[in-house]
Amino acid sequence: xxxxxxxxxxxxxxxFIKNLVSGSKLCLTKLSQDPIxxxxxxxxxxxxxxxxxxxxAAVWGDSxxxxxxxxxxxxxxxxxxxxxxxxxxxxxxxxxxxxxxQKNLKLSWYSNLTTAxxxxxxxxxxxxxxxxxxxxxxxxxxxxxxxxxxx
Numbered sequence: 409x410x411x412x413x414x415x416x417x418x419x420x421x422x423x424f425i426k427n428l429v430s431g432s433k434l435c436l437t438k439l440s441q442d443p444i445x446x447x448x449x450x451x452x453x454x455x456x457x458x459x460x461x462x463x464x465a466a467v468w469g470d471s472x473x474x475x476x477x478x479x480x481x482x483x484x485x486x487x488x489x490x491x492x493x494x495x496x497x498x499x500x501x502x503x504x505x506x507x508x509x510q511k512n513l514k515l516s517w518y519s520n521l522t523t524a525x526x527x528x529x530x531x532x533x534x535x536x537x538x539x540x541x542x543x544x545x546x547x548x549x550x551x552x553x554x555x556x557x558x559x
Contacts, residue, residue, distance in 0.1 A: 409476075411444060411447060411448065411476060412476070412480055412483065415480045415483060415484055416483070416484050416487045416488070417517070418444075419477060419480055419481070419484045420484075420516070420517035420518075420520040420521050420524075421516070421517065421520070422442045422443070422444065422477055423438050423439065423441060423442045424438075424439055424442055424475065424477035424478075425477070425520050425521070425524045426520065427439075428523075428524035428527050428528060429519075429520050429523045429524050429527065431527055433553070434549050434550060434553045435553070436464060436465055436468075436550075436553055436554065436557050437464075437557075439475050439477070440464045442475075442477060444476045444477060445475055445476065445477070448473075448475070448476045449464055449467060452467050452468075452471045452473060453467055455471070456470060456471060463558075465554055465557050465558045466558070468554060469554060469558065474547055474550055475550065478543065478546045478547060478550055479543070481539070481542055481543045481546055482539040482540055482542065482543040483539075484521070485521070485525060485539035485542055485543075486539045488521055488525075489539065491503065491504070491507040492507075494507065495507055495508055495511070525542060528542050528545050528546060528549075
């Protein structure tokens with residue numbers, strides 16, 4: 409979707425990733441306050457024909473949709489892994505040099521993604537460097553929290 413454009417850049421700054429970095433439990437209320445969800449949820453509510461005050465948990469459940477942040481994690485981590493591979497191979501490309509500099513400077517986007525991926529892998533008992541497994545683990549956490557919050 410168009411909303412995913414540049415997600416490799418902006419996703420590390422979302423409340424969703426910051427929540428994973430802090431090791432906090434996934435909270436759907438906080439998740440719904442992310443800027444991307446402030447676009448996604450009203451669209452889902454409009455699509456379902458429900459009012460703007462309808463419970464977000466109900467909307468996610470009835471639409472069978474996950475948060476866009478969760479859906480985009482595989483794309484973001486696949487890109488992140490490609491950058492790591494370029495760095496390991498000592499590629500002469502400009503993107504590898506930019507990545508290496510940002511990694512050495514320990515910029516927040518790099519440290520947020522690294523920590524979030526490790527925390528997600530630990531929570532799910534899976535390898536942290538597997539983007540499809542990371543997405544699946546986050547979906548499982550989302551479903552568990554959704555089941556908890558809707559009761």
